[in-house]
Amino acid sequence: MNRRKAPLLLALALLLAGSALLVSKARPTEGPSPETNPARAPAKSGPGEALAARSQGTPATEAGAQEDTDGLERPGVDLVSYLRSRYGARIRDPHTQMRMLEQLMRHFQKLNPTGWEADLLAVLQQAFPELYDELAQRLRQRLDYEKWVKEHHAELQQKPAAERRAALWEERTRLFGKEAAERIWAAELRNLAVADALTAIDALPGASVSDRMARYKQSLEKAYGENSQAYVRAHQQELMNRFLDLGSVQKDLGTMAPEQRARNLRTIREEMGLDAQALQRWEELDRMRDARWELGSQYMSEREALAQQYSGPELEARLTELRARYFSDEAQTVAEEERSGFFRFTRPRQWGRN
Incomplete structure (x- = not known):
């Protein structure tokens, strides 16, 4: 091992020893890191691509109203009182109406898959009798929109993002009216x-x-x-x-x-508002990543040199030794990745991201 590589390997070993705790503190909302499982690294998309991909959902889904139903399913809960308490103050707002309807749909569909709609309407009549007609109409709009999206799903998928968005908004406006549609899909x-x-x-x-x-x-x-x-x-x-x-x-x-x-x-x-402690953790993570990428660059150079000199079982034996020298406990994981065609250090470096 040359003199330049030895301190780098030692430094990386020390960094990796605390990496799990560091990453968990530095990225509390992230999923599995491509660094710990690089074969599952997410594909990169454009700034608006993810939004366009999910723009065919139901109104409440797009409004960010995926509420759980725990409040409705607590033993002894009075459903009418619960709805009035949770939604009554803003029940005239189309967005609030859709949040409530989505929650009730999940609740009653679980209890009565075939007759859920009648049960839901009966509860609306009790909870908000003065708005019953409006809420019943909103439910029908919601169901009609879901039906339309399902029927036109294949057609929508084939459209460019801008045309798909225009088609969706045309149907939303037709069913809900422009003002209500903009309130329901305000988050989108x-x-x-x-x-x-x-x-x-x-x-x-x-x-x-x-x-x-x-x-x-x-x-x-x-x-x-x-x-x-x-x-x-x-x-x-x-x-x-x-x-x-x-x-x-x-x-x-x-x-x-x-x-x-x-x-x-x-x-x-x-x-983005990160505090001093978070900034320090990120800087430590950056240093760990830099050391890892530097080590990876050295590994790939040596790997390429071996591939030019050897082949077959002799090459695999020397690569096994090389991976063990560079990656220690991760050597087997790196070998499995390479057998599948994935080389973690040939993927693009995303500064601040990997």
Whole structure:
């Protein structure tokens, strides 16, 4: 082992010893890390692609109203009192109506799969008799929209994102009316506004990372108004990832010297409201990632050299030795990945993300 590699291996070993705790503290809302399971690394998509992919859902799904039914299923709960307490203050709002109807649908469909609609309407009559006709109509609109989406699913999937969005909004407006539709799908409209802003930010010529971040924060403030700070606090990880996923941001970070890149990553995280402790954890994670990628680059260079000299069983024996020297306990995992055709250190480096 050469002198340059020895301290790097030692440093990486020390970093990896605490990596599980570090990652769990640094990324409390993230799923499995591509670093711990790189074969499952998610495919990269554009800023608005995920939003477009889920824009065919039912109104409550798009409004972010996937409530659980625990409140309805508690032993001895009075359903009418529960509905009045939970939804009564805002029951005239179309979005609130849809949240309630979605929760009731899940509850009654579980209890009575064939006669659930009559049971649901009976409860609405008791809980909100003065709004019964409006709520019954809203339920019918909800069911008609779901039926339409199912019937046109294949057709919608074949349309470009913009045409699919236009078709969906045309049907929503026809069924619910423009004002009610915009209230029910308010969350989608805000998300799409931010996604469109990200697309524009990504295309800005000559903008610095700081300039793009300033525009991003402006788009969040415009979309979420007086609730923007609370929204950012509640979605720090998601919002930060969406910004870091921009090709322009990654390109700029990739051309920076390490110290400048570290400063820019810190600024991005500060702008997303991370506190001092979180910033320190992220910086430690960045150092761990840098060391790992450096080690991976050295490994791939040696691997390529071996592949040019050997083949067959002799090559596999030498690769087994090489992986054990570089990755220790992870050597078998790396071998299985490579047999499947996945090489973790040939995938693109996403600064601040892997």
